[in-house]
Amino acid sequence: MRTTLTCATLALGLGCSPALAQSGELTIWSWNIAASSLKSTVEGFNKKYPDIKVTVQDLGNQPTYDKSIAGCAAGGVGLPDIVSIENGEAENYWSQFPDCFVDLHTLGYTAEDQKKFPDFKRTELEVGDKAYAMPWDSGPVAVFYRRDFYEKAGVDPASIKTWDDFIAAGKKIQAANPGVTMTNADFNGDTEFFRMISNEQGCAYFAEDGQSITVNQPKCVDAMTKVKEMKDAGIVSSADWSTKITNNTAGTVATQVYGGWYEGTIRTESPKENGKWGVYLMPSLTADGPRAANLGGSSLAITSASKNKEAAYAYLKYTLETNEGQITMLKDFGLVPSLISALDDPYVAQGQPYWGDQAVWKDILATLPKVVPSRGTQFQSDAEIILRAVQTKYLAGGYADAKAALDDAASQIASATGLPVK
Template sequence: MRRTELACATLAFALISGSAFAQSGEITAWSWNIAASSLKATVPGFNKQFPDVKVTVEDLGNQQTFDKMLAGCAAGGVGLPDIISVENHESEIFWSQFPDCFVDLKTLGYTDEIAAKFPDFKRTELEVEGKAYAMPWDSGPVTMFYRRDFYEKAGVDPASLKTWDDFIAAGKKIQEANPGVSMTQADINGDSEFFRMIANEQGCGYFSGDGQSITANQPACVTALETVKKLKDNGLLIAGTWDEKIQANKAGTVATQMYGGWYEGTIRSTAPDLSGKWGVYQMPSASADGPRAANLGGSALAISASSKNKEAAWAYINYTLGTNEGQVTMLKEFGLVPSLPSALDEPYVKEDQPYWGGQKVWVDILSTLPKVKPSRGTPFFQDADKILVAAQLKYLNGQYADAKAALDDVANQIAGATGLPVAE
């Protein structure tokens, strides 16, 4: 392609993205860990469209990104980069406290047509009162990652595990057939991960869809907490932190890990010698015909109002997040799960994955995205989550009469901390 043709193509892309003046300049993005690495991986593709935009990605770590973002917004935007990574469930903390700290992406070209490409559950916390504060990035469709050899030794077909009762019965067989192996792990001492995944599957969360009331003690949430206890009481769920789970994976002492789909990259990169021994299947449900889709984790990208090059920043995030090419680059390199269901149409997604025993794992993982129910984080997510984690531990240790009593206490504590009413 001649230089004049390249210039025309670049301008055309800029006009489509709403960024007619984005062909040059420098932009900086803050992120963490493999998310930061994934952003770096998309830069070469972006630079084919915008060769004169220099993109710098800084890996600050998750907590430091959050803290520096909070401090920067409190200081009126001083010291913030052009682009900032924010986790969905924590995002409303920023929009509610510092609505002027971020650009409404609709002013840069984030049209209703572009937004409609993404599932509702990814947009719920990012679009508030008519403004779009961030663009959906990765998602975490919940997936059961399992050791094929452990299941086979016990004669368990993962396709037959449709309910949590099925999972419990299978877990007993697997642990008996594989001495020293636990069926699964969760950080039940310091995290709400299992509760939130199962609750989301059943359509329940800490708050109502409009964020105006507390729903943590609704029947579906009660079912979720009862399930966690049932798994633990049957000796199938043992406590494990993030690092302890990775060690168990590598040591071959766990049969199943339930996590967001992004955990694929963690298993593959930390236990490369176990290639062919892992597979995936859908999470079980409360009943045989119940829902089997949920989400855990996932982030978005926002543009700071103090950015000196907003058009270039928008062009970059629109390429990285709004195109199959950008999303699949991150999936292929680092296992970051796209929020774009259209990515299912990409050849790589449909390929057999050697590490996973030749299974088309991305077809299986991404196919659940359209079925995930939205779950509102609200500005009070961290308060609610801390309350739940503490009550969950007490409940698992027998300090509440039942799950309903535990979650009634949780709901009342959240009401006291937030001023929101408990839903009837």
């Protein structure tokens, strides 16, 4: 009977009400702290829906992507009810397998629901009049720093307004704290600093409409130039994800620049450093320039193979579209809300003990409305692989300058994707 009612509702164009989803089982694929944060919402969800059993499987980041893509290619075989999808990879799914995931509008997701999230989070999740996923966490960039190392060097983080200020501060901090590096970057496997500074300056790999390549535009050139200046100044040491965590705990790095979700990583992976860390806004290229960017962030999508789509939608509505769900994940694991109303939750304004009682979330989340949307397109993975190789060559002196490096990258991306260079 429930199926009949649901179909009738759809036929009337009214969408499916979560009220119909009173029982059933759900399986979700996710990874690491993201998976843990989803598990933390189950108790609250079950207070509203006690007969819906939710199982969150922590597959790891890359395996989640690989298994999801393989499942879509197999027509949905083996897929769970809900899949965690990184925004930067989202368009890979929709372009290759447009029928693999449910258009949330058919389950009751309205234009008013969509407006509850910032535009930059929805850009890659919606195609035409379809919404394939609901925004989950964001990655507003912040600078996480060790108060003691800065204080020993006499550096006031409030004085760091530009990336040149950051470089100068790094030299002072390293001189005052032997064995400590100002910051880390995964130069061998990522382009995080280039992407953060580019987004801050309003430049991206692709144009906003996704139809041309813009990675060699002037603001992107400025960003890549600054990355090399930081490396050449000796304030950045190469470190992958796990090495960064080791350095945080060992006290051999003074600063990590990352998306706001990294708060949970520092707090949970380095508990003994309680009270030693603080947060400040990312620097800009000029003293009066923009100081907001996004790095990372994910969404939740319901698979077409799900046998309990209404229950899955009820879970998305609770976890992602209520302050309770979003703030639970923020409190427990530092997953930054995308839900605009959550920014005004009283918890956001509270001082956080681990961070020296600084109200870090108030500072970090205040930057969200200022983030410039950035399209990943279905070619994001191809472009990223090319950029990593070009960045490595450029940092080693293999190009005359950043413009030459990014012109080469743009040319390679054009060959790989068929898109024109703007």
